[in-house]
Amino acid sequence: MRPGTPASRGGGTSRAAGEERALTSVTASDTYEGDSAEKPQDLPRLWHITLSVSGPETPLSEVRRGLEQLAHDHPFLLTSRYADDHAEIRYWEEARDLHDAAAVALRLWGEHRRTAGLPPWEIVGLEVIDRQTYHQRIAEGYGPPPATPVGVHPF
Numbered sequence: 323m324r325p326g327t328p329a330s331r332g333g334g335t336s337r338a339a340g341e342e343r344a345l346t347s348v349t350a351s352d353t354y355e356g357d358s359a360e361k362p363q364d365l366p367r368l369w370h371i372t373l374s375v376s377g378p379e380t381p382l383s384e385v386r387r388g389l390e391q392l393a394h395d396h397p398f399l400l401t402s403r404y405a406d407d408h409a410e411i412r413y414w415e416e417a418r419d420l421h422d423a424a425a426v427a428l429r430l431w432g433e434h435r436r437t438a439g440l441p442p443w444e445i446v447g448l449e450v451i452d453r454q455t456y457h458q459r460i461a462e463g464y465g466p467p468p469a470t471p472v473g474v475h476p477f
Contacts, residue, residue, distance in 0.1 A: 366416045369423035370449075370456040375431055376408040377443030382476070384441065385409060389474045391438040396430075402474045409443070415450075424450045 389402040389409060399413045417423035431445055459465035
């Protein structure tokens, strides 16, 4: 206990000097008690992902081949644009929440670098937005237009 603090707060038991207080965890379900509380939905949602990567110059044919292989291995990829030192991949991801969608997106390049023959570039940008925000941006004329044509294209 700190000097000058009461031995008990709200009628709890007091601890001896130097005794550690036990920590307890709260599960997500503990936060939403009672019938009137709104419980979160654990249903997956669609998230629009834009992953930007960059690194040392690589022959365009190698970049294109790697991105085409990635698209073949993972047909969920909408479009990829590339140059000899950077690329952008856009696709839809199904995930429970933004954190899960971002985690999957951040692993995509590194986990498939070897199998798809991707350049040794690093992730330099990530945007994850929900479906409603994506469509709202398009309707208001902001952001990139829908990914057309689908596929792998130079910048």
